[in-house]
Amino acid sequence: MTAEPVVRAHGVGKRYGPTVALHDVSLTVRPGESHALVGRNGAGKSTLVSILTGLSKPDTGAVEFGGRPAPALGDREGWRSRVACVYQHSTVIPHLTVAENLFLNRQPTGRFGISWSRLRRQAAELLESWRVAVDPDVPAGELSVEDRQLVEIARALSYGARFIVLDEPTAQLDSQAIERLFVRMRELQASGVTFLFISHHLQEVHEVCQAVTVLRDARHVVTAGVDELSRAQLIDAMTGEEGGLAVADAADRAPLPAGADAALTVEDLSGDDFAGVSFTLRRGEVLGLAGSNASGKHQVAETVYGLRAPSGGRVLLDGAALPAGDVGAALRAGIGCVPRDRHHQGLVLGLSIADNATMTVLDRLGPAGLAPPKAREARAATAIADYGVVAAGPEQEVSALSGGNQQKVVLARALAGDPRVLVLINPTAGVDVKSKEALLAVVDRVRAEGKAVLIVSDELDDLRPADRVLVLRSGRLVAEHQAGWSDGDLVADIEGVELDD
Numbered sequence: 001m002t003a004e005p006v007v008r009a010h011g012v013g014k015r016y017g018p019t020v021a022l023h024d025v026s027l028t029v030r031p032g033e034s035h036a037l038v039g040r041n042g043a044g045k046s047t048l049v050s051i052l053t054g055l056s057k058p059d060t061g062a063v064e065f066g067g068r069p070a071p072a073l074g075d076r077e078g079w080r081s082r083v084a085c086v087y088q089h090s091t092v093i094p095h096l097t098v099a100e101n102l103f104l105n106r107q108p109t110g111r112f113g114i115s116w117s118r119l120r121r122q123a124a125e126l127l128e129s130w131r132v133a134v135d136p137d138v139p140a141g142e143l144s145v146e147d148r149q150l151v152e153i154a155r156a157l158s159y160g161a162r163f164i165v166l167d168e169p170t171a172q173l174d175s176q177a178i179e180r181l182f183v184r185m186r187e188l189q190a191s192g193v194t195f196l197f198i199s200h201h202l203q204e205v206h207e208v209c210q211a212v213t214v215l216r217d218a219r220h221v222v223t224a225g226v227d228e229l230s231r232a233q234l235i236d237a238m239t240g241e242e243g244g245l246a247v248a249d250a251a252d253r254a255p256l257p258a259g260a261d262a263a264l265t266v267e268d269l270s271g272d273d274f275a276g277v278s279f280t281l282r283r284g285e286v287l288g289l290a291g292s293n294a295s296g297k298h299q300v301a302e303t304v305y306g307l308r309a310p311s312g313g314r315v316l317l318d319g320a321a322l323p324a325g326d327v328g329a330a331l332r333a334g335i336g337c338v339p340r341d342r343h344h345q346g347l348v349l350g351l352s353i354a355d356n357a358t359m360t361v362l363d364r365l366g367p368a369g370l371a372p373p374k375a376r377e378a379r380a381a382t383a384i385a386d387y388g389v390v391a392a393g394p395e396q397e398v399s400a401l402s403g404g405n406q407q408k409v410v411l412a413r414a415l416a417g418d419p420r421v422l423v424l425i426n427p428t429a430g431v432d433v434k435s436k437e438a439l440l441a442v443v444d445r446v447r448a449e450g451k452a453v454l455i456v457s458d459e460l461d462d463l464r465p466a467d468r469v470l471v472l473r474s475g476r477l478v479a480e481h482q483a484g485w486s487d488g489d490l491v492a493d494i495e496g497v498e499l500d501d
């Protein structure tokens, strides 16, 4: 078959000031395939996507769709009918209904203005034709991440696009939702839709894609069939080095001494989504908290660091009760946190790396909050080096960092105040495989210094440094696994299924 590629980018280059984000990159995506785009944080994936979707103009090179030159940058209609990107962050308007979102600015009109009944009917038909089981009348803000993504895909298809970019679509989904997404992708592929799939989870690349392109340091490294590259070879292509991954597993170190002091005590804690949760975290201990998205695990952690007020129970730090629902008090008392959503709770995007990395400790760098710029910069430079942040320098705005590099700044900030207890929620979200290793090594280092760490994560790799993993289901603690757990046993408890053997 000699069908024209769905999309072909050739010789694409893009600079942001001194930063070369893409250099002479080419990409060819064949009709009906799912094509993975992988690379380390800052490799240039998002930049390439912004060029492929007409959000930015390449400095050099060009993009073609189906053998024809891409539309002019201002021709939004033209772009929308060729390609769409479903981002990790929602592009729906939350207070409008699903139907209104689907037909925004192209609502059917009748004699008296917008015809709401036709709008609803068209939306229902569109959703049904793509088998998206979502009520067109609900406000889009109430949709689950999974449904929101499907609505965004349906919207793209309704503009005529048959090429869809999925930017880390699995990052916020639990394992069952990921499986359902993959089933939908395969069905849509069978009806002629082509995907460009971005993920840091290489097993997903092997599971759902047929071809893969690797970017490294702004350059194209390789494009191949997924069957031609093993996971190890993919990692080598991404890093330019040989050798696999090394995450410190708590099972490989001496157990915590029996008499280690309690650092954090959670007593009979209850909230909207959980009840009767008790555990003790000791100095030098890493405790994992696992569960599906609906388990209440995020809410428990957010109650510990004061983002939510509990309806019952209390949290004690070194024996002293923390005021309920007061983040500032928790931080001052010695809790450091990596919140669930780095964009809303984690970072001030308009400020520099130096500002973000030091904002929690300004009082310690100089009198009355007047931190000398040199002290700030020195702190930030250390953070950049320690966490392997790919950045032009400490004064670079955080908004100009790639997603994974932003996450590293969040961790640096959490640790800047030298906390006694660290609460980490999905700490490696969006972080590339190799940087994950560096981030988890930091966790291991602070543990060895005697800090206590609570890690809440959907990823088993993040839980490996934990001495113990507690499993939460429907808001209740249901199981505890000591280091050395098998993936199967832990997942069975998370999902609430019995193993056969």
Ligand SMILES: Nc1ncnc2c1ncn2[C@@H]1O[C@H](COP(=O)(O)OP(=O)(O)OP(=O)(O)O)[C@@H](O)[C@H]1O
Pocket: 016, 017, 019, 020, 021, 039, 040, 041, 042, 043, 044, 045, 046, 047, 048, 390, 391, 399, 400, 401, 402, 403, 404, 405, 430, 432
């Ligand atoms: N608006 C911008 N201003 C300045 N530099 C930018 C901007 N956007 C991206 N960059 C830089 O371009 C490079 C490529 O970033 P890009 O976001 O494309 O990486 P990525 O592969 O998507 O990474 P991640 O996996 O972390 O999302 C990075 O060095 C980044 O700092």
